[in-house]
Amino acid sequence: MKPGSLLVVGTGYLIAGQVTPQAEAAMRQADKLFYSVGSALTKIWIEGLNASAESLHDTYGVDKERSLSYQEMAERILAAVRTGLKVCVALYGHPGVFAQPGHAAIRRARAEGYAARMLPGISAADCLYADLGVDPGAQGCQSFEATDFLIRRRLFDPTSALILWQIGAIGVVALPSAPCNREGLALLCEVLDAHYPADHEVVVYEASGLPIHPPAIVRTPLAGLLAADVSWASTLYVPPLANRPADPGVLDRLEL
């Protein structure tokens, strides 16, 4: 194995409260620490952990496709690994859930012969389950990036829970120019209308980044979703419809 290594860790959503001891140790001990977080308070905390800390935020640009930003992040990370440093990358939430740069950097590092590993973190989904009091195991749970859900006409089961990410940024490839792309949201509402009654309650959710501030939880009938307060960081939780009946044939075969 070549000298130089990579650890990709998550910081969760609270300043320093949702980072695992493993992740914090990796951040403290790194020769070079990169980060991308959504809160300036978390940024201050990270920069206090390790003097080498460097934000990846400057890879974003107005009118610049985010996929190019992610490519630049991965390249910058790999450049540091290639110099033989012990590199850590800290991303908000879980570093591998709806987060492309960490996975990309790990794949590249391994392909080039470096040790590379991702450590689990607390994702927005984990916060959502806790804050809304829902169990994804109760009737199952499906999870899609909202644009992907629409453009590929993803098949889903309305009798299982549905989580759609980035509903304020449907069809947006660069940084958002508005808090919410209402045209994209309107398209999403049309698709959901075909599967759920108009009075089906849905939840627009955003995890809290400040311990003294509650998470944003907006409950609305589906018919009111288009007018709801939706931001770039909003997630949509659609509770399941009434459960399917158990299949008698399967019950018989399982001797239940």
Added chain:
Amino acid sequence: MSKQVLIDLLTRLSQDPNAVQEYTQDPQGMLAGQDLTEEEKQLLLGGKAPEIEKYLGHASIGMPALTVSTGMTRDGGSGDRGE
């Protein structure tokens, strides 16, 4: 120095759910025991992260999206270029 007290308090609250509960029940009481300026206390009571971040000298970043749907355009744009 005082700003560090503010940062330390928010960090402690992030790590201690019982302290958050105590704060929620009596924010004025908890803040009274802290070496914070009146402005800082009001910022905390306001509970708005962008204003606290501005006070600390950092512009609010906002959640930087870390994923984008692949193949979002007809020509395959925004495809797996993060790979």
